Amino acid sequence: MSDTAIRVENLSKLYRIGGPQERYKTLRDTLAHAAVAPVHQLRRLGQPAPPQETIWALKDVSFEVKHGEVLGIIGPNGAGKTTLLRILSRITEPTTGHAEIHGRVGSLLEVGTGFHPELTGRENIYLNGAILGMRKVEIERKFDEIVAFAEIEKFLDTPVKRYSSGMYVRLAFAVAAHLEPEILLVDEVLAVGDAAFQKKCLGMIGDVAGEGRTVMFVSHNMHAVSELCETGLLLRSGYLDRDGPIADVIKSYVADAGTASRWTRGERELQPSKKFFFLSAQIVDQNGAVASHLDFGAPFVVEIQYLVARRVTCKPAFHAVNLNGVVAFSSTECDAAGGQDILREPGVYRVRCVVNPNWLMPGTYAIRLSASQTNVEHLDSVDICLQFDIGGVGSLWSLDRRPGLFDLTYEWTLCSFEKAADGYP
């Protein structure tokens, strides 16, 4: 057996991106279209070509994953990361190209797929397990472990619609965590749930990787990616931008984040089903100008605009990430409210966060936006949308290039000194 787990060659996927009215085709529309199409064709003669109605979600992507490799897939929103996983999971077919997978595949594109609210926890474990590709005997064998992992012993025979959202996610994840494939494909399920839950997810991926199994996972959490993965893929608008050791891939991702100081969401990225969207973000320096070069130690402002489509409680936040993918600090709009999620009525909001004091070490940073409902669901995230650098003038770093996330002068005191007598104490 070769040591290749996954081989992908020139994989491409074309999507139609018609307007919303085209999404639900009705028979009448098709018939009407058939009737008027020839007329339109005639009219179109001599006119410029109509705007493109298709998009390559993936274009000519080729790579190889070895058995036992842990591969992180990173890239901005809409880069084709999920499409790639969906093709490898056989949910959808590629338009051209092909892929070969050696070994049994388990994919986890969502936790709790197929959970039925009316069924009890016990029943959902069987149903969900079967949907994820487990055998009944296998589920029976692992049943107690799953229940213990999810910590829902008492509620095993309660319909899951009565569960708290935290219990629901824990149960869903517990089933998925007991899937034992040779190759595990994980989409950004880590974005769901609270910090403790995310830790559990990461721990699970780490365990799977530690057992020598192959993992491919998509994440916006650069820190997790850099800790868990050896290699990475950087996708950008469907193209494979970079492929290699994870540190290099993250570096090139953060470094080329694009036009830095201001970001606006493309209209195409708006999904009607979502409750919450980030619309734009920018960095403003202390003089009130949009900037991407900031002076060391100078306060700056992160301005964020977001849209709430349906009434929601949420926690809008941003993270400042350095070139190694480490989150230097993060801040949420809820900090003032004691960390409780805030209630937002539908509308467009503009908020600003003054980063003061600014203790960041000189260097390049990127801003990532994320909004979630604590313990419930992930609402929206925008990876690496802003980039800025902090100059070295006046910093300690400029003296000796010291390591660290923050550049701070701390107090040192000499507590005692005994003069050496004749050379030795």
Added chain:
Amino acid sequence: MKSEKDLSTLPIAEQIPTILIRPSRGWVALNLRDLWLYRELLYFLTWRDIKVRYKQTVLGAAWAILQPFFTMVVFSIFFGRLAQVPSDGIPYPIFAYCALVPWSYFAGALDRAGNSLVGSANLITKVYFPRLAIPISAVLAGLLDFGIAFVVLLGMMFYYGTAPTAAVLTLPLFLLLAIATALAVGLWLSALNVQYRDVRYTIPFLTQLWLFATPIAYSSSLVPEQWRALYGLNPMAGVVEGFRWALLGKEPPGPLLAVSVIVVLLLLIGGLYYFRRMEKTFADVV
């Protein structure tokens, strides 16, 4: 360690060591082996449908009896008593109910199967498994209701003193034909429903028309002899007349049944291939 395990306990994916992913063109193989590997999922999906069906209802499984039973009562009053529709010498209530039992199963299965893919959009876009499992489980889930309604039929036979003949042994075949008909039409409708949501509105209308085109309130003997085989183009005519023959001792359906079986086989095979052909677009379109 893995090799010590019994093959049947291994995860499904283990039995498919190398997977090739490439765009498929045109008509594709049915790949029933894949469906067989996922038979437990088929079982769980059916089981889910049955479990969930009467959750939070007051009458529960009594619904399985109420629908055919009250239809029978209404038919008996208006067609049997008032319109004096001939029932081939069989008491009208049991004549109608014997047909309504397979019909209710068929109509329910068709409705569920037709809407099954659209209703399972969250599964289709997140997990791989043979999509055929969805409409098949929808069709199978109706069998419990059928069983319940059938018990009432046996009670009525006892009440009217109708003793079944040896033909009763053929009953499972007619049930199979009803299942196959529901599946065949359900496959077409469910796949079409993914593309065209019109199907959702078509189904109730279709079942209503189909009910009157099927010899339920009346007997197929009303149709002139020379056209009767042609009547078999409606496969439910074959099913209903088969049920009456097997249970009530009516004359055997003959050529009508042969036509029904051929029609169902054609519809079913066509439906399977059409479904498989459209399957690759489900996750993108649904």
